Amino acid sequence: MPYFLPEPALPYTRQNQTAVLLLNLGTPDAPTAAAVKPYLRDFLSDRRVVELPKWLWQPILRGLVLTLRPKKSAHGYEKVWFDQGSPLAVYTERQAAALAEHLPGITVRHAMTYGNPGIDRVLAELKAQGIGQVLVVPLYPQYAASSTGAALDKVFAQLLKQRNQISLRTVTRFYDDSGYIQAMKRHIEAYWAQHGRGDKLLLSFHGIPQKSHDEGDPYPDECRHTARLLAEALGLSENDYTVSFQSQFGKAKWVGPSTQTLFDKLPGQGVGKLDVFCPGFMADCLETLEEIALAGREQFHAAAGKQFHYIPCLNDNPAWVAALADLVKRHLQGW
Incomplete structure (x- = not known):
């Protein structure tokens, strides 16, 4: 098996487009214990989230937490689930679509640190489209290692697998924007x-x-x-x-x-x-x-x-999307 991921069949002159990638935490695909369990396993296995030695934490996680918590969490998701899917997934997708309207000529996508759409899949799709420059914006205004740090770890891990690495910029926080x-x-x-x-x-x-x-x-x-x-x-x-x-x-x-x-x-x-x-x-x-x-x-x-x-979150509030667009434009300068 090759060490590096296969590169898209594009000439280097066509690998120069720019994209913005919005990141959020993630969500199970359905409000069921069966869907919640793998999501929680990935989330709670991240050393950024639970900073305990694997030999200590994994038996607790797999023996106790993943036995009891999926059913309880699924019950919570059932209470808030939209017809279109998870609220987090629905609103994050809407934010990406609304942001794209402010950024003509720039591809805008979203991905999740855990669950779907995964960061690995979205970055591969962007590369195949000729994207060579990506501005990554974790949707966490305040930096925490367990949120922003965990999201960017997944992005950097994909770069380690690329033979022809994309150019990357990140927005690690915007708490005072x-x-x-x-x-x-x-x-x-x-x-x-x-x-x-x-x-x-x-x-x-x-x-x-x-x-x-x-x-x-x-x-x-x-x-x-x-x-x-x-x-x-x-x-x-x-x-x-x-x-x-x-x-x-x-x-x-x-x-x-x-x-x-x-x-x-x-x-x-x-x-x-x-x-x-x-x-x-x-x-x-x-x-x-x-x-x-x-x-x-x-x-x-x-x-x-x-x-x-x-009071609901900002979600796809037009004032927030406009502010996000201004933030993104500042970080895209020079590309």
Whole structure:
């Protein structure tokens, strides 16, 4: 078997086109335990995601986690699944299509770190089309090794297999991009104009283990920076909003405060009406629609909260797509 992947039958003069590749986490192909299991196996086997020795983690993963978790996760996916498929897949595809309209002459594709469409397949297809230059944009505003790092690992791994390597640029973070901040501001203000404003805005980001931050992962700092810029754009005081971190997994200490803990505590602190927005998620998914919009609502009401509003992610909001296009154009300069 050849060490390098076969090259497309194109003359070198035709391998000079440019593409933009949007990356997101991924999703199972169906809301079933059978589809969730291989997705979780790939996701939780990534050393960027679970930084435990294989000899310790793999028996736990294959013996316990992959026995119990697929059914539970599939039940969650069933609650939020669209007719067209997974919300994350649907919105990411729409973002790519909308972005392409802003970039005439540039090919725009999307791929997933885990699941379909896979990074390996999409890069191979781009190469076969004569793409020689690719700008890779992981759709994570704040850099984390377990999200952006894991996605770019998959891209770099494909370059190692190419005899004639493509030219590559990456956008590792955009947590303070003015277009991104302004798109969120306009989105939230539009929601408030239609639904009213609560007593407090909870800005919930995905969490990471505290150990990862202690060892140099900048993610929590970038999240708080984004929150501060967004609050300033919205004209909020420090008492008007709170930053929290969700989706904890395992027994290790994670960065806090915990979103789920605050759902229990805030009603007792006088917050009867809560608005929740997730700035780190560029597309609605299981973690936002099930964990926050459904389970979070139930938890907050069970703690005597009176009103819970989940503000959807930016998804394919035109202001966000325009901001993304501006970001991409800046990084494409010179190509």
